[in-house]
Amino acid sequence: MSKTTVPAGYQSALDLYETQVAIGKLRHIFQDNLAAALELKRVSAPLFVDPKTGLNDDLNGIERPVSFEMKETGKSAQVVHSLAKWKRMALKEYDFYPGNGLYTDMNAIRRDEELSNIHSVYVDQWDWEKVITKDERNLDYLKETVDKIVGALYDTATSICEMYPALTNTLTREVFYITTQELEDKYPGMTAKERENAICKEHKTVFLMQIGDKLESGKPHDGRAPDYDDWSLNGDILIWNEILGTAFEISSMGIRVDEKALDEQLNKANCNERRELTFHKLLLNGELPLTIGGGIGQSRVCMLILHKAHIGEVQTSLWDDETKAICKEAGIRLL
Template identity: 45%
Template structure:
C-alpha cells in the first residue's frame, strides 16, 4: 500500500469518527464527555462482559496496594456518571472509550485493543419497553446511514447498508434456523436482510441455551417484552461483503432496574455481587434508569471503508503468523 493510500485511509477514519459521533449526539441528545481508562478493582464498576475475560490489573502505589484495572467497557461507570451529572430524562453522554481485552481472539474482526463509542441515555420508567428500545436502535442506525453517505460522497466507498433495519428476537431466530449454531444463525439472517438487530441476548432460549452470554448486571435480558419474549437488549449486525460474514457493530440495551438486577443475579448464581459498590447503589435506588451500549469504532471503520482486517484501521499488536498471513494477502496492518 502506498503512502498516499495509507494517508487517505487515515483521513477517512477521522471522517468516520467525526461524522458518526456528531450524528449520534444529535440523534440521541448526548453530551460528549471525558471517561477513564482505569477504574478501581473490587468496586463492581468494570464491565464483566460475559464473566470470564480477565481485566488488565496492576498495583497502584497510592491505593495502598490495591489494584487498578483497565476497563473492558464503561457500561456501569456511565450510569454512575449520569447520576453525578444530574441529567434530565432523555439526556445522555457519549464517551470515546479505550480498553484492553487480553483474552480477545486475534482475527480479522478482533483485537485486544478496543475502541468504541460508549453511550448512555437517561430514561423514564415508561421507556423500559421493547418499543422504546427499537426506537433508539433505529436512531442509531440512521446515524450509521448518514455516515456511510458522507464517506461515499467524500471518498467514493460504496454504500451497502439497506435503508431499513430489520428486527428479530433470538428465539424467533432459533426457530427459523434450528439446525444452526448461534453464530451461523447470525450469518444467515444478516446475509438475507443486510442489517439486523437481534433482540434478547443473555436469557436461555427454548433449547436451553442462550443466544450469547451477557453479564447479569448491566443489560436487562430477563424481563418479558411486549412480544412475550425475554429481553430488552440486543446486538446490531450488518453484512460485510468484503469478509462475507455478519459483523456485530453494537451491543446495547435497556439497563437493569433493581428488580431485574436481583433476578439476574439469582439466575446467574452471582448474588455475592450485591455487596459491591456499584450494585449497592443500584439496589438502593441511587442510580437513574437508562439505556446504553457500545459501538465499535474500528468495526464501523472496517465496515464503511471496505477493509479486510481490523488492523487496517487501528494500531494494535498481532501474532507474527497473522502479520505474515496478511502481508501475503496484500493487507498492510497499521
C-alpha cells in the same frame, strides 16, 4: 493460531494515507450524527477503575482484566473492559435528566480476545448512555433508539462515500427485528453464529433481541453480563459485511436493568456475591437513574464504511506472527 482470512481478490479501496485521513473524518462525522440523534453530550471517561466498586464490565464472566498496582496508593486498578456500568454512575453524579445522555471515547484492553479479522486485544468504542423514564422501559422505545443509531450510521456512510468515490454505501436504513428465540426456531439445526449469518445475509441490517437468558434449547444465544442490560430489552446491531461474507456486530446495547431485573438476573447467573459491590447496592436500592445505553465499535464502523478486510487496517494493535505473515503476503497493511 491465527483466525485471519483473506477474501478472494481483496484490495483496499483506499491507500494508507487516504485511510488515515478518512478514519479521522469518519469518526468525527459519526459521533456528531450520533450525538444529535440521541441528544448526547461528550464526557471524559476512565481508562481504569477500582475493582472493589464493581464498575468494570465482566463481559461473559470469564475474561481476565488487566490489573496493576498504583505505587502511590498501594491499591490495585483494573483496565476497563467497557464502561457499561461506569456510565450509569456518571449520569447520576453529573445530574443528567430524562431525555439527555452522554457519550465518550472508550479504550479498553481485552487480553483474552481471540485474534481474527474483526477481533483485537485493543477495543475502541463510542460508549453512550441516556437517562429514560419508567414509561420508556419498553420494546418500542428500544427499537426507536436502534433506528436512530442505524440512521446515523447510514448518514455517515453517505458523507464519507461522497468524499471518496472509490467507496460505495452498502448500508440501509431498514432494520429487521428478531428475538434470539425466534431465530433459533427459524434455524434449529444451526449454531448461533450460523444463525446470525443466515438472517443477516437475508435482511442486511438486523437487531437481534433478548440476549443473555437461556433459550428453549437450554443454552443462551450468547453470553451477557447479568448486571447492566435487561436480558428482555437488549440486543445486538448486526450488519451483513459483503467483504468478509459474515454477520458483523457493530453494537451491543439495551435498556438497562432496574432493581427487579438485576435481582432476577443475578440469581439466574449465580452472581449474588455482586450484591455487596458499590454499584450493585446503589442499583438495588433504586439510587441510580433508569437508562438505555450501549457501545458502538469505532474500528468496526471504520472497517465497514471504508471496506476493510482486517481490523488492523484501521487501528494500531499487536498481532501474532502468523497474522502478520498472512496479511503481508496478501498486501494488507496493518497499522
